[in-house]
Amino acid sequence: MPDVRSLVRHQLMWPLLALVVLLLVNVVATPSFFSVRMQDGHLYGSLIDILRNGAPVLLVALGMTLVIATRGIDLSVGAIAAIAGAVACTSIAGSSQESATGTAIVAMSMALAVCVLLGLWNGFLVSVLGIQPIIATLVLMTAGRGLAMLVTDGQITTVNNPAFRRLGAGFVATLPVAIIVALAVLGITAVLTRRTALGMLIEAVGINPEAARLAGVRSRTIIWTVYVFAAFCAGIAGLMIASNTSAADANNAGLFIELDAILAVVIGGTSLAGGRFSLTGTLVGALFIQTLATTIPTIGIPAETNYLFKAVAVIVVCLLQSPQARAALSVTRRLSATPVKAGVA
Amino acid sequence: MQTTVETDPSPSGVGQPAPVVQMTGISIGFPGVKALDGVDLRLLPGEIHAVMGENGAGKSTLIKALTGVYSIDAGTITVDGTPHSFSGPFESQAAGISTVYQEVNLCTNLTVAENMMLGREPHRLGRIDTRRMNRRAGEVLDRLGLDIDARSQLGDHPIAIQQLVAIARAVDIDARVLILDEPTSSLDVDEVRRLFDVMRTLRAGGVAILFVSHFLDQVFEISDRMTVLRNGRLVGEHLTADMTQLSLVQEMIGRELEVLDRLDRAPADPAAPDPAPLMKVLGLGRKGSLEATDLTLHDGEVVGIAGLLGSGRTELARLIYGADSADGGEVEMHAGRVRLKGPRAAIDHKIAFSSEDRRAEGIIGDLSIADNMILAMQASRGWLRPVPQRTKDALVAKYIGALDIRPANPQALMKNLSGGNQQKVLLARWLITEPELLILDEPTRGIDIGAKAQIQQLVAELARDGMSVVFISAELEEVLRLSDRVVVMRDRRKIAERDNVDLEVADILQIIAGEAVSPDQDAHPVPHAEEAPRA
Numbered sequence: 001m002p003d004v005r006s007l008v009r010h011q012l013m014w015p016l017l018a019l020v021v022l023l024l025v026n027v028v029a030t031p032s033f034f035s036v037r038m039q040d041g042h043l044y045g046s047l048i049d050i051l052r053n054g055a056p057v058l059l060v061a062l063g064m065t066l067v068i069a070t071r072g073i074d075l076s077v078g079a080i081a082a083i084a085g086a087v088a089c090t091s092i093a094g095s096s097q098e099s100a101t102g103t104a105i106v107a108m109s110m111a112l113a114v115c116v117l118l119g120l121w122n123g124f125l126v127s128v129l130g131i132q133p134i135i136a137t138l139v140l141m142t143a144g145r146g147l148a149m150l151v152t153d154g155q156i157t158t159v160n161n162p163a164f165r166r167l168g169a170g171f172v173a174t175l176p177v178a179i180i181v182a183l184a185v186l187g188i189t190a191v192l193t194r195r196t197a198l199g200m201l202i203e204a205v206g207i208n209p210e211a212a213r214l215a216g217v218r219s220r221t222i223i224w225t226v227y228v229f230a231a232f233c234a235g236i237a238g239l240m241i242a243s244n245t246s247a248a249d250a251n252n253a254g255l256f257i258e259l260d261a262i263l264a265v266v267i268g269g270t271s272l273a274g275g276r277f278s279l280t281g282t283l284v285g286a287l288f289i290q291t292l293a294t295t296i297p298t299i300g301i302p303a304e305t306n307y308l309f310k311a312v313a314v315i316v317v318c319l320l321q322s323p324q325a326r327a328a329l330s331v332t333r334r335l336s337a338t339p340v341k342a343g344v345a
Numbered sequence: 346m347q348t349t350v351e352t353d354p355s356p357s358g359v360g361q362p363a364p365v366v367q368m369t370g371i372s373i374g375f376p377g378v379k380a381l382d383g384v385d386l387r388l389l390p391g392e393i394h395a396v397m398g399e400n401g402a403g404k405s406t407l408i409k410a411l412t413g414v415y416s417i418d419a420g421t422i423t424v425d426g427t428p429h430s431f432s433g434p435f436e437s438q439a440a441g442i443s444t445v446y447q448e449v450n451l452c453t454n455l456t457v458a459e460n461m462m463l464g465r466e467p468h469r470l471g472r473i474d475t476r477r478m479n480r481r482a483g484e485v486l487d488r489l490g491l492d493i494d495a496r497s498q499l500g501d502h503p504i505a506i507q508q509l510v511a512i513a514r515a516v517d518i519d520a521r522v523l524i525l526d527e528p529t530s531s532l533d534v535d536e537v538r539r540l541f542d543v544m545r546t547l548r549a550g551g552v553a554i555l556f557v558s559h560f561l562d563q564v565f566e567i568s569d570r571m572t573v574l575r576n577g578r579l580v581g582e583h584l585t586a587d588m589t590q591l592s593l594v595q596e597m598i599g600r601e602l603e604v605l606d607r608l609d610r611a612p613a614d615p616a617a618p619d620p621a622p623l624m625k626v627l628g629l630g631r632k633g634s635l636e637a638t639d640l641t642l643h644d645g646e647v648v649g650i651a652g653l654l655g656s657g658r659t660e661l662a663r664l665i666y667g668a669d670s671a672d673g674g675e676v677e678m679h680a681g682r683v684r685l686k687g688p689r690a691a692i693d694h695k696i697a698f699s700s701e702d703r704r705a706e707g708i709i710g711d712l713s714i715a716d717n718m719i720l721a722m723q724a725s726r727g728w729l730r731p732v733p734q735r736t737k738d739a740l741v742a743k744y745i746g747a748l749d750i751r752p753a754n755p756q757a758l759m760k761n762l763s764g765g766n767q768q769k770v771l772l773a774r775w776l777i778t779e780p781e782l783l784i785l786d787e788p789t790r791g792i793d794i795g796a797k798a799q800i801q802q803l804v805a806e807l808a809r810d811g812m813s814v815v816f817i818s819a820e821l822e823e824v825l826r827l828s829d830r831v832v833v834m835r836d837r838r839k840i841a842e843r844d845n846v847d848l849e850v851a852d853i854l855q856i857i858a859g860e861a862v863s864p865d866q867d868a869h870p871v872p873h874a875e876e877a878p879r880a
Contacts, residue, residue, distance in 0.1 A: 197723045197731040207711045216692040216724035275711045
């Protein structure tokens with residue numbers, strides 16, 4: 001009995017339930033939904049698609065989780081993703097050995113280095129200059145796509161490099177590379193935050209910045225670090241998107257991905273007010289969003305209405321997490337429990 | 346009801362008026378805890394009734410039952426003889442029960458009158474009649490003997506005045522029962538007197554006042570009757586005149602309280618030669634918060650800082666620690682010049698500082714006891730070198746035991762602890778860093794007497810073991826009980842320094858007051874400098 005209770009109270013309960021419901025809807029609509037088949041040594045199927053297509057959102061959301069935990073927000077991740085793709089593709093296209101593996105590695109490293117610089121910029125604005133995060137990152141959100149356009153000369157740069165293409169579209173040991181990379185980053189983030197003291201210090205800064213400062217926490221460094229990390233994650237996501245199509249589209253790559261990432265974080269139970277964060281929650285949130293995007297066309301609803309359903313789903317999940325809604329629920333529970341209590345008293 | 350009001354402002358048992366509020370057999374339980382167990386409380390019109398008890402005794406729960414914040418599991422509440430079951434604060438307010446909380450819940454960006462009339466503004470031609478509103482607010486303020494301009498902006502007034510405005514607002518909603526929850530905890534002596542004047546005026550008008558305070562002196566000064574709670578149970582209801590402070594404290598904690606008296610500090614050996622100081626502060630100051638101040642601190646010595654709120658006692662501590670940056674002066678430690686640019690630098694020099702504002706500057710509410718304890722140590726190690734789990738467990742277990750922290754569960758969330766236990770966790774946070782200098786700003790404010798005694802004891806022990814302690818408290822008795830040396834502050838500067846030999850509270854008061862009569866000083870000692878921006 002107490003186990004059921006703690007399960008109901010667990011913060012992941014509702015997002016997980018929503019995800020399960022969504023998956024069931026899919027099974028009803030397409031009975032073959034859960035089937036995964038092996039073809040040429042690669043796994044295929046709807047579930048694999050969801051994981052692979054959801055990888056960029058998951059990556060961006062991981063960085064966003066840490067930023068939000070410090071009471072911040074990063075709106076520029078979509079633009080940073082576009083810049084990463086633009087830098088990588090332009091570098092590959094301009095190389096004398098366009099299809100060499102070395103070229104791809106250099107290009108991707110360069111792109112990620114640029115992303116780290118952009119993260120340093122965001123972190124500088126927020127932690128040193130003390131600009132509100134939403135405004136500070138708005139700068140790069142708007143300017144970033146312009147930067148990407150400058151890099152690509154306003155063209156959609158296509159490349160032909162097998163090594164680069166593997167990141168978004170390739171397989172390693174039956175699994176898509178994108179899934180492996182995203183899960184690896186999830187694992188690294190988990191280790192980085194929970195095996196070191198970073199997670200606890202991030203939460204301390206997010207919950208009570210002044211108390212953390214007086215306890216000697218270098219909140220400036222912590223905040224700076226999370227913005228750099230968020231930009232780095234966005235960079236990997238951008239490379240993945242560009243790799244999947246072998247092209248850099250400065251205008252559309254990673255468009256609105258920051259909103260999806262924020263949704264994933266919130267659905268996963270991390271409060272926008274900062275403080276305690278849950279990486280597992282973010283994983284569930286990202287999967288939920290991607291599953292929803294897959295479900296809409298599957299059950300015969302025009303894909304254009306995706307946003308509407310996303311909004312409805314978000315409202316429902318957030319309601320279930322809101323203290324007021326929970327209090328309303330627990331009042332009914334409490335009323336039914338009253339006779340028992342009175343008996344004890 | 347009204348007829349009985351003027352008969353006797355301090356009801357004495359004979360010819361008592363019928364109670365305005367009668368709570369009988371109130372029980373409230375939370376998961377795993379019985380917060381209140383069959384408690385009775387009655388409030389008579391025209392009396393000030395104190396509810397006393399340690400933290401966790403059930404005072405707040407009882408108040409919240411009366412104000413409708415909590416629903417009761419058992420028992421009855423009658424107001425004017427009519428049974429009520431409040432399911433929300435509005436219903437309680439409608440029954441004539443008003444509450445003023447410790448934190449003022451008003452809008453600082455509105456005027457005094459707007460705040461008092463909020464939601465009940467007089468209208469004229471569909472618009473707010475500002476003139477009438479100001480006049481009405483002014484009348485209420487006059488009636489309470491308060492000289493406050495109703496048109497001034499609330500935020501321009503110090504907290505004390507804001508609190509009085511909150512009371513004025515509560516009274517104007519035709520309250521017959523007024524609940525004051527720790528109203529004096531951030532007020533200085535003068536302000537408390539003003540508050541008490543207002544309370545007496547209201548009492549004479551027949552209002553029943555429920556008063557909760559940790560300051561025993563104040564309770565004995567103002568209250569007519571008291572109800573004592575312990576561990577969620579009613580211990581007794583007494584006329585204040587029948588009680589002494591000792592008998593009250595005994596009822597509150599349920600055992601003979603000798604701790605406070607037994608705590609005699611071994612006085613500093615006067616024959617010992619003046620050892621090399623741990624820290625020497627020369628001309629430390631900051632514009633607008635502290636004039637240039639000198640201070641010398643030795644190992645194994647407790648230096649008490651006495652002074653009224655806003656006298657600069659907190660500012661001095663914050664400057665030493667580097668919580669605020671000084672704009673003049675220097676600090677030497679172990680005879681070497683140090684620059685304390687911020688908390689981190691101070692911690693690296695083995696200085697610890699526990700802020701007076703536990704909630705805003707101390708606790709990390711959503712983290713566990715264990716994380717809160719380890720925070721300062723972890724911060725100075727950097728995030729890459731986490732404190733090993735075993736070390737962490739051992740330290741946390743050690744301090745939970747040594748400081749008697751409850752609940753003794755390291756994973757309990759800090760925000761769910763009582764004030765006294767939170768304070769102990771914060772002390773543990775600093776003791777874990779093994780400081781040479783420990784600065785405690787109001788470490789016993791707002792916590793129960795048992796925890797207070799434990800903390801005082803701890804301070805004495807730490808000093809005996811060689812730690813240098815700076816002890817700041819508004820309670821002069823406490824400062825005198827613990828300190829080897831007392832620094833007296835006033836108007837943002839140090840005005841005296843005395844060895845604590847045969848020093849009495851009256852002496853300190855005289856030092857503070859002695860300055861007050863000098864003609865060039867403002868009569869009001871710049872109250873609430875502590876509310877000024879610090880960053």
